[in-house]
Amino acid sequence: MKRLWITLLVYLLINSYNLNSQNIYxxxxxxxxxxxxxxxxEDEARIENxxxxxxxxxxxxxxxxxxxxxxxxxxxxxxxQQITSLLTYRTKYGKLVTLYELKNMEGMDFDTISLxxxxxxxxxxxxxxxxxxxxxxxxxxxxxxxxxxxxxxxQKKGYCSYPDSILQQYPNRKYLGEPFYHHLRYSxxxxxxxxxxxxxxxxxxxxxxxSYHKGYDFYSIHxxxxxxxxxxxxxxxxxxxISFGQGLVISNDFTPGRSSIVAQAERRTNGFRRHxxxxxxxxxxxxxxxxxxxxxxxxxxxxxxxxxxxxxxxxVSSFKTDGLHxxxxxxxxxxxxxxxxxxxxxxxxxxxxSVGITALSYxxxxxxxxxxxxxxxxxxxxxxxxxNMSVDYMLKTKKVKFYGExxxxxxxxxxxxxxxxLTPVSYLSLLVLHRYYxxxxxxxxxxxxxxxxxxxxEQGVYAGxxxxxxxHFKLFMxxxxxxxxxxxxxxxxxSSGQEYMVQxxxxxxxxxxxxxxxxxxKKEKNRTLENESxxxxxxxxxxxxxxxxxxxxxxxxxxxxxxxxxxxxxWKGKRSLGWMISQGAGxxxxxxxxxxxxxxxxxxTDDYYSRINSYEKNILxxxxxPSFYGKGIRLSLSFRWNILDKLSLSAKLGHTYYAxxxxxxxxxxxxEGHNKTDLYALLRYKF
Numbered sequence: 001m002k003r004l005w006i007t008l009l010v011y012l013l014i015n016s017y018n019l020n021s022q023n024i025y026x027x028x029x030x031x032x033x034x035x036x037x038x039x040x041x042e043d044e045a046r047i048e049n050x051x052x053x054x055x056x057x058x059x060x061x062x063x064x065x066x067x068x069x070x071x072x073x074x075x076x077x078x079x080x081q082q083i084t085s086l087l088t089y090r091t092k093y094g095k096l097v098t099l100y101e102l103k104n105m106e107g108m109d110f111d112t113i114s115l116x117x118x119x120x121x122x123x124x125x126x127x128x129x130x131x132x133x134x135x136x137x138x139x140x141x142x143x144x145x146x147x148x149x150x151x152x153x154x155q156k157k158g159y160c161s162y163p164d165s166i167l168q169q170y171p172n173r174k175y176l177g178e179p180f181y182h183h184l185r186y187s188x189x190x191x192x193x194x195x196x197x198x199x200x201x202x203x204x205x206x207x208x209x210x211s212y213h214k215g216y217d218f219y220s221i222h223x224x225x226x227x228x229x230x231x232x233x234x235x236x237x238x239x240x241x242i243s244f245g246q247g248l249v250i251s252n253d254f255t256p257g258r259s260s261i262v263a264q265a266e267r268r269t270n271g272f273r274r275h276x277x278x279x280x281x282x283x284x285x286x287x288x289x290x291x292x293x294x295x296x297x298x299x300x301x302x303x304x305x306x307x308x309x310x311x312x313x314x315x316v317s318s319f320k321t322d323g324l325h326x327x328x329x330x331x332x333x334x335x336x337x338x339x340x341x342x343x344x345x346x347x348x349x350x351x352x353x354s355v356g357i358t359a360l361s362y363x364x365x366x367x368x369x370x371x372x373x374x375x376x377x378x379x380x381x382x383x384x385x386x387x388n389m390s391v392d393y394m395l396k397t398k399k400v401k402f403y404g405e406x407x408x409x410x411x412x413x414x415x416x417x418x419x420x421x422l423t424p425v426s427y428l429s430l431l432v433l434h435r436y437y438x439x440x441x442x443x444x445x446x447x448x449x450x451x452x453x454x455x456x457x458e459q460g461v462y463a464g465x466x467x468x469x470x471x472h473f474k475l476f477m478x479x480x481x482x483x484x485x486x487x488x489x490x491x492x493x494x495s496s497g498q499e500y501m502v503q504x505x506x507x508x509x510x511x512x513x514x515x516x517x518x519x520x521x522k523k524e525k526n527r528t529l530e531n532e533s534x535x536x537x538x539x540x541x542x543x544x545x546x547x548x549x550x551x552x553x554x555x556x557x558x559x560x561x562x563x564x565x566x567x568x569x570x571w572k573g574k575r576s577l578g579w580m581i582s583q584g585a586g587x588x589x590x591x592x593x594x595x596x597x598x599x600x601x602x603x604x605t606d607d608y609y610s611r612i613n614s615y616e617k618n619i620l621x622x623x624x625x626p627s628f629y630g631k632g633i634r635l636s637l638s639f640r641w642n643i644l645d646k647l648s649l650s651a652k653l654g655h656t657y658y659a660x661x662x663x664x665x666x667x668x669x670x671x672e673g674h675n676k677t678d679l680y681a682l683l684r685y686k687f
Contacts, residue, residue: 029114030054031617033077049241050076050254051623052277058118059620060189065095065122069351073268077115080401081423082107096122107426109468110507129191141190145685146621150181150204153677158205158326158668171328175668177207183278184216195224201278205326205668217325220283224274233290233297239275239283242301243267244345244358245392247448248407248415248455252282265419265433265449265464266403270347270356271299280323284341300344306335315370327668338365341445352396358407359389362444376487379456381442386410388443399423405448413440415455417448427468434461439486450482451497457486476503490525493537497523511552519544529572540570542609560584568609578605578629580612593642601634619650619682632658646687652680 034051053074062071064086072083085106090096099122102113130136158175167174183201188194200216207213222238241252246267252275253267271290275283288301308320310333320333343360363385371377390407404418419433435450439457446455449462460482467475483496499521507513522541529536545565552558566578582601589595597617605611611629616636618624628634638652655677658664664671 029111030058030077030118032615033115034623047254048623049252049277049279049282052621053273054119055621056276061119061121063123064099064120065090067120075116075119076268077112079107079423079429080396081426081429082112085426098122109427109474110472110513111474111505129193132190132194137190137194141188141194143687144185144187144189145687146183146185146682147684148181148183148185148619148622148680148682150678150680151179152204152671153679154664154671154673154675155179156665156668157670173668175205175326176212176328176331177202177205177210177326180204182208185276187276193226193228195222195226195274195276197222197224197274197276199276199278201280203324203326206324218278218280218323220275222274222276224272231291231293233292234272234288236272236274236288236301239285240288240301241273241275241283242288242445243269243271243273244299245270245356245390245405245407246403246417248405248417248446249358249388249390249443250343250360250445251447252284252445253447265431265462266421267448270345271297272301281321295348295350297347297349298344299347301342303339303341305339307337307339308333308335309337309367311336311367314367316364316367317370317372337367339363340365354392354394356392357390358392359387360445361385361387375492376489379440379442379486381444386442386444388446407441407443407446409440409442411440411442413438413442415441415443415446415448429466431464432461433463435459451480451499452484452488457484457488459483459485472507474505476505477501491537492526492535495524495537497521513550515546515548517544517546527570527573538571538573540568540573542569543567556587556589558586558588560586562615564612566605566610566612574607574609576606576610578603578610578612580604580614580628582615582634584616586617594639596637596639598638599634599636602632603628603634604631605629616654617652619652619680620684622652622680622682624680626654626656628656630658631660632656646685648684650682650684654678654680 034047034054057074069083069087072078072086082105085108086102089101089105099117099120102108102116130140156179158173159179160174162174181202181204183199185200186198188196197220199218199220201218202208202216206217208216220239222236222240224237224240225232225235227233228235243251243253247253251267253269272288284301284303285305286301286303288299290297290299309316310318310320316337319337320330325331325334339362341360341362343358345356345358347354347356349356368382368384370382371380387410388407390405392403392405394401394403396402399422401421401423402419403421404416406414406416408414415437417433417435419431422430433449435448435458437450437452437455437458441456443455448455450458451460452458460480462478462480464478465476469475478501480499482498483494484491485494487493488495499519501517501519503515503517505513505515520541520543522539524537524539527536527538528534529538543566546562548560548562550558550560560583562580562582562584564580564582568574568576580601580603582599584597584599586597587595599614599616601614603612605628608629611627613625613627614634615625616634617638619638620640634654634656636652636654638650640648640650642648655675658674662673664673664676
């Protein structure tokens with residue numbers, strides 16, 4: 001261990017004597033933005049969707065002199081004012097000659113430019129779009145093949161050998177498949193108008209090529225047309241994603257939430273997009289299309305697919321949404337419930353005003369959804385089919401914006417979300433958002449702003465501010481006050497809560513930047529006090545601190561030093577403290593087709609309640625942010641090597657040492673010992 005620490009120290013300090021005077025525009029700034037979003041949610045499936053989309057855009061960036069408003073809206077960190085500022089600058093001064101002109105645009109601060117740079121470039125736009133023909137499709141189309149392989153080096157309990165007599169009695173003790181993760185993705189694109197893709201995946205523990213099953217566990221295919229002519233805006237065949245309004249009725253996007261960027265609270269993407277991730281739950285399978293008639297957009301879709309669920313006598317007690325099929329009981333639930341979904345959206349839209357009507361219907365064949373009756377799920381959906389309808393709206397001027405959506409379900413329950421955003425000057429933006437989700441409202445595909453995972457049983461007011469009081473400094477603040485009028489899982493009475501955040505970003509030097517963040521969250525849950533037998537609904541709180549420094553060395557190094565602290569406190573009960581100190585270093589030489597990142601951290605937490613996320617670099621297209629509790633050391637080393645012009649390899653080796661335990665994990669994921677080591681590798685070939 002001592003030798004390893006010395007090696008890492010040399011890796012960080014080599015050539016550190018010569019400081020560069022260039023600004024730090026980290027190519028990974030957008031990944032830090034994703035890390036912040038992740039710290040507020042446990043919805044890793046939808047986070048993976050957003051991460052995949054942004055990863056794709058970094059590999060296929062927008063040309064700044066031809067990028068459109070709708071394309072810029074795909075970047076969630078850009079505000080309306082920043083998008084307008086960029087387009088206005090281009091109209092007023094003509095084509096951009098250099099990316100440094102971004103500094104001259106009103107509202108484009110250092111942080112925003114750092115986020116934007118990986119997604120844009122300046123190139124030749126003189127070539128007109130080529131007509132569709134077999135010759136052009138073959139000559140000018142681009143192909144890409146990705147092969148990924150992940151493996152944990154330590155043996156987990158689910159892969160141990162057991163006598164046949166034990167497995168006959170306890171078949172779910174052993175995983176059915178091999179101990180590695182693997183996926184294959186192929187895509188073809190003809191400029192931005194035609195996309196074809198195939199995805200095949202197996203999770204670790206799922207059978208891939210043995211006596212139980214041969215082949216991948218999950219397959220996905222899509223064919224997507226975009227902007228084919230003036231009236232056909234999109235056509236999806238196969239697997240696709242949908243988003244309309246603010247998500248009260250339907251959305252496969254990541255839920256916008258409480259973050260340091262005020263603009264993140266709004267959904268700005270509407271319509272259909274291809275499904276090209278390994279997410280096995282949040283997508284539709286069938287056909288979808290949007291046609292444009294001047295400023296009216298008409299969208300229709302149909303989907304049929306089978307879901308995983310636990311079934312007894314044609315009654316569904318629960319859905320299985322993790323996509324894992326590693327045990328006998330997982331295969332018993334695989335693709336049991338047929339779901340048929342159809343609907344559409346009619347929208348009128350111009351630059352300052354839009355209004356849309358969304359309607360959809362879904363049914364489950366001969367099966368009936370019937371959760372096990374509990375007081376907290378009294379108002380959950382029960383039945384065979386449901387209908388949702390909504391009206392979404394947006395009205396804005398140069399300084400004011402109002403947007404929202406109001407929806408209704410078959411049982412006549414209502415949900416509504418409305419927001420008012422004020423930007424009096426380019427360096428100040430204010431937002432107030434109110435939501436009311438009736439406890440009876442039921443939307444299977446709903447996915448909107450809120451504290452709950454479902455659009456139900458929640459009321460709240462959120463206020464956010466984004467302010468640049470001085471040059472090189474930016475202040476973010478938000479407050480969210482909410483209540484749950486009905487019971488929740490683990491809370492046997494109506495409850496309430498509040499959440500606050502303040503963050504200060506600074507870039508005082510040309511080779512140095514830092515930020516400080518504080519978050520406070522208070523909620524309520526079931527608790528029985530010591531020496532008492534009655535159940536109480538009592539508050540608990542969590543406070544998070546994060547301090548990060550970013551600095552550059554010799555233009556090829558970017559170093560990141562972070563300190564994190566979590567304090568958990570229950571009223572007259574448990575208190576726990578957790579902290580982590582981490583150091584990251586990125587090396588990207590200008591004369592080599594190679595870049596690497598190293599990360600090391602020491603964590604010390606009292607228990608699971610004070611666990612801390614690890615903000616470490618991952619391989620391309622792979623989102624993973626592990627959290628740790630206890631005492632230990634986290635190390636990771638990743639690199640990307642462009643072996644040839646069209647062939648590249650990305651890999652990461654992550655190792656965790658626990659000083660306070662002899663067993664890591666639980667159930668079939670249990671590992672005996674102090675150490676856990678994982679390998680992630682992605683081979684990509686473009687042709």
